[in-house]
Amino acid sequence: MSIIDHYDTIAAISTPPGVGGIAVIRLSGKEAYSIALRGIILNRLDVRYAHFTKVLDAETQEIIDDVVVTYFKSPASYTGDDTIEISCHGGYAAAPAILELYYKLGARPALPGEFTRRAFMNGKMDLIQAEAVADLIHAVSESGKKLATRTLSGKLSQKVKKLRTELTDIASILELELDFSEQEITTFDKKELLIKINEARNNIFTLSESYSGGKILREGALVPIVGRPNAGKSSLLNALLEEERAIISHIPGTTRDTIEESFVHNGVVFRLVDTAGLRDTDDAIEKIGTEKAKQTLTDADLVLLVVDLENISDLTFEKDFLKTYSHLPIIVVYNKVDLFPNIPFIDTDHHLSVSALNHTGLDILTDLMVNLLKKHYGVGGDTIAITKQRHKNALNNAGNALLRTKEALASGLSNEFLALDIREAISALDEITGHTTSEDVLNNIFDHFCVGK
């Protein structure tokens, strides 16, 4: 079985995802202090003092967020180990990014109930509390199991099992030559082995990349509604929500601040963001709104670009926009079609006429939104995607182990060295499925090769 390390530094978001104005990330373990420092621009932390600082990804030199960091020194902390709490901006972007950074810097994802378990181990609780914790771990792992069987049911679990089988096959080939070399056995040449390793690695990589799609499943798709002032963006938001959420008026520049509201279609959560109309302006407030709209676009998964059919003589703005954001899936929504009963209805790949006023074309629009997400991120329907950071980590570890296998193979090392890394790759996959056995390789050998004297 894959062994949980009870002593290394763990990290998790300790506020519910996406809720509230502030998210707290907790790091705990022997190295929590030094790991925490690696991600912020301070080089020391005073005990129990709130430090205002920034989280910086040293690799990309990118500032992730402004945060407040507090250091609780062992044993005076919740877990009893050195603990760091990082408060960052709530919502969906900052906290996961910071967490991901800390996984890179040496922490590992905490298991369900693990902070509490450590607290108990360090004598921070009495037995009654501890029993409650044990039950909780059991319950969490049970419901986790249920959840796992649900999310892992069918395709994903089959997929991971298939990947594992590929790796076990490779391991068997390697071990066969080590443990049965006295006998007449099928030997594989380096090239064949390399092909197999590459295949396995690609498959693991593809699954790991499906995480961004998984993220949409988990947190919803961020869909800004943009366009020139007065195009009908707020009207479209209201129409999709079927609720008078945003203020609508015939005065261009009505919407100043962004408004976010969710709605669900075909099992996909859309986080619609109404934005201020985009135009050059001298109005200070409107300018802030425009900036905010642009900000939202950096995290967008899909964009609705609203065009007023009354203003299509000059589409310079729209053309420029499409060029600037060509990496994003964009739907061009021609609004106010009700005013032009004589022009043909537009319904092509990424172009669609609607009327926000009397709800024409909205069903087609929502279907199109789902389809585009599917196409771009493999979300929804029957594509396989992973949705947990923990799974992504495990897959990345497996991929890295395979990379080391390749390097070892290239440098001419013998099978037992390659086997070491393949084993690591296998146990990384086992962390996803909870698979717990080590005898598989020998069993596989006995099943597929005629060995034994």
Added chain:
Amino acid sequence: MKKSYDIIVVGGGHAGVEAALASARLGKSTALITIEKSAIARMSCNPSIGGLAKGHLVCELDVLGGEMGKAIDATGIQFKLLNRSKGRAVWSPRAQADKIKYERYMQDVLENQANLDIIESDARALEIQENEFRGVYLYNNTLIKAKACILTNGTFLKGKIHIGNVQIPAGRYGELPSIGISDQLKELGFSVGRLKTGTPSRISKRSIDFTNLQIQEGDKDPRAFSHSTRNFDPPNIPCWLAYTCEHTHEILRSALDRSPLYTGKIDGVGPRYCPSIEDKIVRFSDKTQHQLFLEPEWDGSSQWYVNGFSSSLPIDIQIKALRSVPGLENAEFIKIGYAIEYDYFPSYQIRRSLETKRISGLYFAGQINGTSGYEEAATQGFVAAVNAARKLDGANDFILERHEAYIGVLIDDLCSKETSEPYRMFTSLAEYRLLLRWDNAHLRLLDATKKIGIQKSDMIDLFERVKRETYILNTKFSKTRVTTDNPFNIPLGSTSSISLLIRQQKITENNVMALQKHYFPDYLLDSVDQAYVQTRYEGYIDRQFKQVKKMNQLEAKGIPHNFNYSKITSLSNEGREKFLKFKPDTIGQASRIRGISPADIQVLLIFLSK
């Protein structure tokens, strides 16, 4: 023969021999009770010692103070270091044995061992009071008392031989089975299982036509198993390779309905790594031929062993089938192949000391624990005796960890895995394989060896010297510069340190001798070699040490023997059941039990810390 001893060993097989010697050498008055004195240390099956992973076991046993390595060095007739084209960790020594000389050698050593009596008799029952071992009853009901007992009955417990439809009660061909002990233990609450193994025919040498067979010789530079072996110059007698053909398979196939394996007469589970020939043609029907090794059973032997042709088919079929093999057309049969079924005790019933959980002072070693192989048996016999002796002295258990020795892996596996087939050692079972080399057993087991106290002092001095020198050499390698005109004739642009050249693979395996001669003449070749390997594979070795360190945190967390799993409701049902069955010694061991989830381990940790 006395009426009372410190320790009784039942069975003079490979486990029993090591157990008796270790016990006597630790100063305990010891009795070895065995059915037939002249069969002591007999090789029931193939005439060879060592092989992949098994060679490691023999080397480890040798360092700790066992006899097997010395015995095979003295009586082997062909030596080979296997896997030489692979990395160091999986090299493994193997030798063809002269079966007769091997038995005699061991019997001589036993005869001359102080504190040891050999009693030729059949142990029928044990005297047990209040779950404590007290003595052994011989076949004539004489009671021999002792404080501890090591049972090493091998394949003899209710042994039953199968040849076709014929069944013969036997412990081995021509030897009586042991009746009584397994039933008695079953009554005492032990669970008993049934396993099966097989052996091929022996044929006469003069009936073999060698002309078209492939010759297989040993190494020209043979390596001894034992550190104490000096002036090693063994014979190098070849073996030969033959192949079955389609016709052989047809004959075998035609008689499957007369095979006890397929007619359901055999209940015992056989080892998949040691399949019978009929099993091979059934499971791998697309293979058109199978390899057979023809091996002499002793020097100048007329009796040859047909390795790879183990069978329990009727005599006429075995004869017909083997005679269809090119080169064996005229084979004359000395002994026919057979399968044997026997009782064993599923090994969750023992602790890592090899003491049974149920009866204090009673130890199991060897085939009785569901293992197979001489080497697996011998190492267990030794460990059981050391622990029995230590218990009498009030000392703590002698336990080797998985990262220290294959012996540790073997015994830990026995105590935490469910064996459905006979267990044998494979290098792939050792997760810290790169640390467990056959050539560094004396370094990794030095402390353990000293703790046991059997090994001779000159050997300990030697091991300590190698350890010390290796340590020093590791630093010297990085400080010593090799110049452009070097004894290895390596073209170098500029001078470079030895360690760098080793890592760049410019100084290789083949240069180790020159390295010692030219740079470190005052050091032992062994030390230079050890330092070479450590430098060459430094990165990987470090990684394995890190893994060990991580795991050790769990290995170090002990679980009391009387720990009450039943009261922990938050364990999963399967987890509780398995824990109750295996009663693991440590969290590490608990985590290796099949079916245990990480959540079970967490829950266990919580309750243990109270």
